[in-house]
Amino acid sequence: MAAALARAGMMPNARGHGAIFTLHHVRPKQSRPLQPSGHLEVTPDFLGEAIERLSAEGYEFIPLSDVPARLAAPTKQPFAAFTLDDGYRNNAEYALPVFARYGVPFTIFVTRGFAERTHSLWWETVAELLGREREVTFDFGGGSDILDLTSEARKFDAFDRFSSYVLEVEESTAVSRVDALARKHGIDPLKITADLTMNAEELRSVAVHPLASLGAHTVSHRAVARLSAEDARAEMKQSSDWIEALTGERPQTIAYPYGSRAAVSERDYAIAKEIGFSVAVTTQPGTLCAKYVNRLTGLPRISLNGYYQQPRYVSALASGIPFVIGR
Structure with missing residues (x-):
């Protein structure tokens, strides 16, 4: 329905200036005894189809770090930024070649404890x-x-x-x-953890790719809203410090683990800003409009859902109409 409304020119303001898309696993379809997180997996083919659909609809693909400037001085052309959470090895093996084929920048959010093999998924x-x-x-x-x-x-x-x-x-x-x-x-x-996620050396290799950026994703992947302010600040800062030591560049971006309203709070948006992040993202769904110029450490993202791997769903989500109807 949302795609049909968008094609008919209904609710044009719902699209906003652009959108940030979030992914987790990007890999061929798996055959496993139990797949409770199937919604967090997409195939490389679908990722390519999503990029092609957005390109056909006039989107410009930009690095996540460019979002503040685009919101401050919007153009008629909508933008899309791609992000991937947790640092899965398949992001390098399967997602990176797709992004490279289309020249699309992307950010991988790294959980330090996963890369160091000290924390489990x-x-x-x-x-x-x-x-x-x-x-x-x-x-x-x-x-x-x-x-x-x-x-x-x-x-x-x-x-x-x-x-x-x-x-x-x-x-x-x-x-x-x-x-x-x-x-x-x-x-x-x-x-x-070791089987699924990249270690420090693998992340360093990805980080040198001209389309790639690494962002922080805390140390332990705990919901920051449930931590004390001191612990939440330490999780964010130590994650950022580690990436800077790894790559020589301090990350400008962070994704809050889980990213739901229960997992991240207004307090945490303020902490991320104090630490120096220019962009911080949640998993709360939505497109980006002018109001987010003053809320850059609490931005929504659109999840590409593994249960709906059809280009028409990408169009529907990018239109912003489902989120307006949902509200």
Whole structure:
């Protein structure tokens, strides 16, 4: 419906001046026992189709760091900036060649703890655990629960329970307990981190590409809104310090982990500005209009959803109409 409204010229102001797109995994379709985060995966072919569709609709592709200038002095031509979260190795293996083919700049947001192999990707750990087991026992806070994993639906329900647990209790403690459960079942969470994400040397190699930029994504990938102001500031600053030491350039941009309204607050927007970031992005959906000139450390992004890998959906999202209707 949104694409049809846009083609009909309805709600033209919803498009704003442009949009920031967010990706996570970019890789060929995977065949795995459980894929609860399938919405965070797109194929290289779809990424290329998305770029072609936006180009056909007149978008100019710009680095994320150029967004403030474009919002301050907008042109008639809309802009698009591409970002990728977490520093997955497939970003270099599959996404970079697509961006290079079309000459599209992009920013990879790096979680220091993943690159240094000191922190796990709990959602990947849980998916691996639930995908291979038929039953697990875990205490979510009310005593031990035995989780029946004998069907895909039950596995997805269990994944939702673990997700709620991590995002509702003290996060580092929750992740530590999830990791301990995984190890009990023969899974090494830090090996998953090493298998999926780039290390320092790989990131350094990507950073020298003329189209690539590295942005900060904290140290531990915890929701900053749930941390003290001191800890939130340390997570952001230490992530930035590490990237500067790695590449010789201080990152101008940061993405807040998770990026939802519950995961990042007005306090955190102010901290990011104080630290010196020129742009900070959330995962709250929307296009960019003039009001964001004064809110550059709290910008929305549009997620390219793995469940909707058709160019028409890119057009619909870029129109901004779904977000206006949603509000």
